Amino acid sequence: MASSTHQTSRGLPWLLSLPALALFLALLAIPLVLTAILSFNAFDGMRGIQQSYGFGNYLEILLDGYYREIFLRTGGMALAVTLICIVLGVPETLILAKMKPVWRGTFFVVILGPLLISVVVRTLGWSVLLGSQGVVNTVLRGLGLVDEPIRLLFSMTGVIIVLTHVFLPFMVIAVWSAMQRLDGQIEHAARSLGAGPFTTFRRIMLPQLMPGILSGAIIVFALAASAYATPAIIGGRRVKVVATTLYDEFFNSLNWPLGAAIAVLLLLANILIIVGCNRLVERRFKQVFA
Template identity: 65%
Template sequence: MARYDAEHVGAAPWLLSGPALLVFIALLLAPLLLTALLSLNLFSDTEGVLPVYSLANYLEVFKDDYFHEIFLRTGAMALAVTLLCVLLGVPETIIIARMAPRWRSTFLLVVLGPLLISVVVRTLGWAILLGNNGLINDALQALGITHEPVKILFTQVGVIIALTHVLVPFMVIAVWATLQRLDLQVEWAGLSLGASRLTVFRRIIVPQIMPGILSGSIIVFALAASAFATPAIIGGRRLKVVATAAYDEFLGTLNWPLGAAIAMLLLVANLIIILGCSKLAERRFKQVFE
């Protein structure tokens, strides 16, 4: 009887997670597998996708300087967005966490509120703000900082600004979760022993919230590297990133295998970076809380 119960208890987690696992396989793994297979097909301008398997699409991406530039641009933009989200999101989260409870919930809602709005709507709003006749250029000229409109729209700087606004809430959420475990008594002890607030922040607060910063950085970098709507609207047709390049191959030239190869390379690059940062985050988490 005991053996019977043990066998059924051991199978219970699989039975409970089975439906979710099937949905995960059907909606995520199966499309990824089909995309990976599609990336191995050859393409002909006259015959379309050919039932011939080869690594030619991947070799084309690795050999073409055009794709090198796109991948480097995407990585640089994702890194810049991640750094800006850390610089803006971490102090913002700490300030909100130190507010009175009635103000804390209000300001937290203000910070996370943009997540309730479609990313396309927010990006279109930034397109209006960053345009030559937008509010930002009008303000710069009214203050006498510039005498003519500054070109921000359809530039890499404009895409970074818009993506930072879109992704800062994810950094706030990650750091907020870590701040809930922050021991304020350790901070007060450091201040009572004569340490400056900067020293306390650098030696006590930052090490304890580092797991949240690393987790938020992973999320922000992955979302920024794979973003499509914001670079497509703010960057325009000339400023290509990996996601828009794959889109153009799928719907522009109809070269689906090459588009699938670009998408798979982006996925692999993201996975390598995410897994590496995850290992670092786990190590930092153990050092802080063990």
């Protein structure tokens, strides 16, 4: 009797997780598997998707310099957005931690504001700001910093600016969560023992904030690498990234197998880069701060 009760208690967590597992399989795992299977289908411009299978789509992507350039451009864009979010997000979170609770709540609302607005509406607003006659160029010319409008719209620079604005809240949230686990007395103890502000931050606070920075960087990189609306609206046809190329293959060329192969490679590249960088950074910081 006791044995059966013990087995039931052990199986209860699995039983309770079945609805969530079924939802996960239905909404994520099954579509991914079907997309992976579709990526192996052959495609004919006249007859559409063929029932023959092979690695032709993957070979076309890997051997064609056009697609390699798009993947490298997308990786560089995502890396730039991630680094800028780290540089801006960590000090911003430290400043928030020093604020009084009333001001802290107000500034949190301001920082999280971009997440409360539709991505399309937000991006269209940025397209007005970054245009040749937009607010940014008007201010720069009014201050005498430039003589002619800077091309920010339909450029990679504009895309990076807008993506940074969109994804900075994710970095702030991740670093803030790590900061809540810090013991403020350790910082005061380090300062009382003669450590300066920079040394205290580098030797005491930064190692403890690294889990939050890493998690925020992973989130920002993955979202930036797969972003579609912002590169499509701000970058236009001039800036081709993986997401916009994927859209073109599915809805313009109607080459679904090639589009599916691009999607699978984007997913695999994201996973490999994120896992590799995570392990590399963790190993380096263990060596430095050990």
